[in-house]
Amino acid sequence: MSDVLKQVRAQLEQLELPDGGTLISRDMVRAMRIDAGHLRFVIEAPSAQVAQHMEPLRAAAERAALAVEGVDAATVALTAHEGAAAAPAPQLKIGGHPKGGERSIRPASVRSILAIASGKGGVGKSTVSSNLAVALAKAGQKVGLLDADIHGPSQPRMMGVNSRAASPDGKVITPLQAHGVKMMSIGSMMEADKAVIWRGPMLMGALQQMMSQVEWGDLDVLIVDLPPGTGDVQLTLCQRAAPTGAIVVSTPQDVALLDARKAIDMFQTLKTPILGLIENMSLFHCPHCGEETEIFGHGGVADEAERLGVPLLAALPIDLETRLSGDAGQPVALGEGAVAEAYARLADRLVEGGVA
Numbered sequence: 001m002s003d004v005l006k007q008v009r010a011q012l013e014q015l016e017l018p019d020g021g022t023l024i025s026r027d028m029v030r031a032m033r034i035d036a037g038h039l040r041f042v043i044e045a046p047s048a049q050v051a052q053h054m055e056p057l058r059a060a061a062e063r064a065a066l067a068v069e070g071v072d073a074a075t076v077a078l079t080a081h082e083g084a085a086a087a088p089a090p091q092l093k094i095g096g097h098p099k100g101g102e103r104s105i106r107p108a109s110v111r112s113i114l115a116i117a118s119g120k121g122g123v124g125k126s127t128v129s130s131n132l133a134v135a136l137a138k139a140g141q142k143v144g145l146l147d148a149d150i151h152g153p154s155q156p157r158m159m160g161v162n163s164r165a166a167s168p169d170g171k172v173i174t175p176l177q178a179h180g181v182k183m184m185s186i187g188s189m190m191e192a193d194k195a196v197i198w199r200g201p202m203l204m205g206a207l208q209q210m211m212s213q214v215e216w217g218d219l220d221v222l223i224v225d226l227p228p229g230t231g232d233v234q235l236t237l238c239q240r241a242a243p244t245g246a247i248v249v250s251t252p253q254d255v256a257l258l259d260a261r262k263a264i265d266m267f268q269t270l271k272t273p274i275l276g277l278i279e280n281m282s283l284f285h286c287p288h289c290g291e292e293t294e295i296f297g298h299g300g301v302a303d304e305a306e307r308l309g310v311p312l313l314a315a316l317p318i319d320l321e322t323r324l325s326g327d328a329g330q331p332v333a334l335g336e337g338a339v340a341e342a343y344a345r346l347a348d349r350l351v352e353g354g355v356a
Contacts, residue, residue, distance in 0.1 A: 112221045118256075118260065133181045135333040135344050144216050261304070278301070316342055
């Protein structure tokens with residue numbers, strides 16, 4: 001965050017709300033950005049009813065921002081978390097056909113892009129993505145997490161993000177932040193229970209927007225949580241964003257490996273380097289009796305990695321803590337324990353290899 005934005009936030013900290021707290025302490029400021037001296041941000045009220053009485057505070061916030069050196073103009077929009085407010089923030093249309101032909105959509109400020117993929121759903125790819133992002137952030141990396149599973153976005157829940165993503169000008173999107181990670185998901189831009197009923201071109205357009213219209217800033221690595229399969233989203237990412245490499249997640253069972261091999265073949269066909277494989281749910285350790293059970297078999301992913309000549313990056317167990325942590329929006333990699341240590345080792349391995 002720039003010094004100017006920090007000073008603006010300090011000014012807003014002085015504006016008290018009638019029912020206590022400030023705009024900053026109540027976390028009501030969204031999408032703050034400055035471009036050529038023009039500051040823009042959104043005040044998000046908890047409801048439309050509250051927003052109707054906040055116009056004086058909105059005007060005061062504009063005046064406070066203009067008092068900061070380096071701010072030549074200020075535009076403050078007022079919106080509400082539920083319902084519509086008197087002065088809604090500009091709306092950004094999501095989806096639609098991709099633009100720019102085959103032009104690159106890779107953000108120039110992102111050093112490395114890691115695609116996390118699987119051939120089929122239910123193997124824990126999104127769990128791996130969120131925990132790897134947190135582990136890399138804990139290792140000191142500047143990390144972004146893009147939930148590219150348009151039809152089934154899960155990262156807002158797994159990362160504990162409840163806020164809606166905002167666009168200060170209807171053109172660019174300010175990413176949300178959680179656990180030291182910048183995050184963007186279609187799930188943060190639509191109603192939680194609303195189905196995304198889009199054909200291929202609209203999926204490709206949404207991916208383009210989340211890659212190139214989000215203010216990612218300087219990142220060491222952007223982790224892209226891909227949907228299952230080998231469809232339009234994977235093709236668009238590989239052809240127009242040139243990922244640094246792909247990591248394929250699978251359980252050890254034969255049925256999962258059948259589809260994992262298709263994902264591997266896709267990346268090989270598209271000339272995207274395969275950095276390695278992750279065997280997820282490789283073992284269950286009973287917390288009561290101590291018995292170890294190979295629920296989904298054992299060693300299948302390791303054998304596949306050896307056949308391909310790529311490393312087995314990690315063998316992660318199936319455990320209750322991982323599931324509970326994901327549902328609670330507190331990835332298991334945030335804490336301590338065997339699973340958190342496994343993700344820390346995976347993060348260190350990627351950093352040492354220069355790909356994250």
